[in-house]
Amino acid sequence: MLAVRGLSKAYGAKRVLDGVDLDLAEGESLVVIGGSGTGKSVLLRCILGLETPDAGQVLWRGEPLAGQQAAFMDGFGMLFQNAALFDSLPVWRNVAFRLLRTMPKTQARRIAIDKLARVGLGPEVADLYPAELSGGMRKRAGLARAIAADPKVIFFDEPTTGLDPIRAAAINALIRGIVDETGATAITITHDMSSVRSIADRVALLDCGRLRWQGSVAGLDSAEDDYLRDFVAGRARPMARGPQA
Ligand SMILES: Nc1ncnc2c1ncn2[C@@H]1O[C@H](COP(=O)(O)OP(=O)(O)OP(=O)(O)O)[C@@H](O)[C@H]1O
Numbered sequence: 018m019l020a021v022r023g024l025s026k027a028y029g030a031k032r033v034l035d036g037v038d039l040d041l042a043e044g045e046s047l048v049v050i051g052g053s054g055t056g057k058s059v060l061l062r063c064i065l066g067l068e069t070p071d072a073g074q075v076l077w078r079g080e081p082l083a084g085q086q087a088a089f090m091d092g093f094g095m096l097f098q099n100a101a102l103f104d105s106l107p108v109w110r111n112v113a114f115r116l117l118r119t120m121p122k123t124q125a126r127r128i129a130i131d132k133l134a135r136v137g138l139g140p141e142v143a144d145l146y147p148a149e150l151s152g153g154m155r156k157r158a159g160l161a162r163a164i165a166a167d168p169k170v171i172f173f174d175e176p177t178t179g180l181d182p183i184r185a186a187a188i189n190a191l192i193r194g195i196v197d198e199t200g201a202t203a204i205t206i207t208h209d210m211s212s213v214r215s216i217a218d219r220v221a222l223l224d225c226g227r228l229r230w231q232g233s234v235a236g237l238d239s240a241e242d243d244y245l246r247d248f249v250a251g252r253a254r255p256m257a258r259g260p261q262a
Pocket residue numbers: 028033051052053054055056057058059060208
């Protein structure tokens with residue numbers, strides 16, 4: 018459904034992505050892991066068309082995504098790292114942001130309240146402002162916004178950053194539940210191994226600008242790759258890793 022072919026991106030002399038190949042099947046949940054600064058966000062931005070790669074392309078249903086960006090964007094949802102809610106809008110308008118372009122306010126509000134319920138937030142939250150929410154509630158509201166338009170593809174950017182382990186587990190469980198329920202294709206980027214184990218069907222490890230390892234969640238624990246083993250176990254390595262310029 019979504020394929021990345023030979024994607025490369027450098028900033029000046031710094032090569033961040035160096036020929037990344039990736040395939041994502043319809044309904045699959047892929048989690049991309051990798052150390053800080055390994056290019057996970059750059060990969061996501063290239064897939065979303067927010068960055069132009071130096072080489073390579075992203076294919077959507079077998080055709081270059083570049084030529085069908087508008088259709089792709091209509092069918093995608095995204096949970097941003099910090100939830101990225103608009104502070105000047107009440108929660109329901111944040112959730113309904115895209116819906117309000119295509120339907121009457123009462124209908125959009127009703128859907129927003131349904132989506133808030135799906136992520137465990139009651140209707141009393143609808144008229145609050147983002148500043149009145151806790152970090153966990155903001156994430157939930159961001160998640161409600163990501164699923165508001167019933168997307169076919171959902172991107173989760175560091176979904177548990179800033180949450181305590183209990184709230185993080187709740188968000189992970191919600192994400193997995195939503196992905197299973199809707200059949201959406203999902204790409205998550207994270208360093209949080211609890212997210213990986215909760216959310217992923219398949220895991221891809223980005224390192225030195227390339228995909229170093231791909232496999233199932235079960236395969237994480239039996240993989241031979243030493244960097245992956247250290248990453249999964251949270252073990253320190255002797256030197257920082259990065260692609261060579
Ligand atoms: N617009 C930019 N201009 C220059 N360098 C950039 C730009 N965007 C990213 N980089 C560099 O690319 C590298 C990869 O960044 P990226 O944000 O993708 O890392 P990441 O894997 O998402 O890290 P983290 O897990 O810490 O968020 C970093 O060294 C970063 O400084």
